Amino acid sequence: MITLRQLRYLSALAKHGHFGRAAEACAVTQPALSMQIRDLERTLGVAVVERRPGETMLTEVGREIARRGENVLAASRDLVDFARHRGGLLVGRLTLGVIPSLAPYLLPRMLPPLQNRFPDLRLELRETQTR
Incomplete structure (x- = not known):
């Protein structure tokens, strides 16, 4: 099962193009982010990242998953806002x-x-x- 955390980490990796900077943006360690990306790849059965020394690029499939993942993350935020609004909270x-x-x-x-x-x-x- 794909998790929202994995999608957030992939999104950060797409944005920053570097595991270390993506991890910093997500307030996690680089190994933790890397492990979640590997778990995502295992779950999907495809490589989402092309790893080269000093360079990280998303594969074509990885770019599309990151793009679609942004839609999922936005829908998740909207769902939370909706629930909180229905609960009487201002959001x-x-x-x-x-x-x-x-x-x-x-x-x-x-x-x-x-x-x-x-x-x-x-x-x-x-x-x-x-x-």
Whole structure:
């Protein structure tokens, strides 16, 4: 069975083109990332990575699996967002506009409780004058 972890690691490898940098981006050790990629290859029965000294390239099949894997990862994130939203949690991005004269007084009191209650909410603040 393919795991989301394996797809995340393959995606990072496709993006960074290097096992060490991909591992760093995923906050894991290089051997852990390499082992998951090998497990993915074993599960699929195909090579997804062409390994050369000092160079890592995805095979043609590996590039297509990485591309399709991105769709699976996006669908997984959407599913989590949907479930959290249905559970009454705010998720996603919220843009909040505030005028400069109120921002220093309102935001320090408002933001910490909001962030504590809705940790998966990505808050974008815009400080602008009214017209």
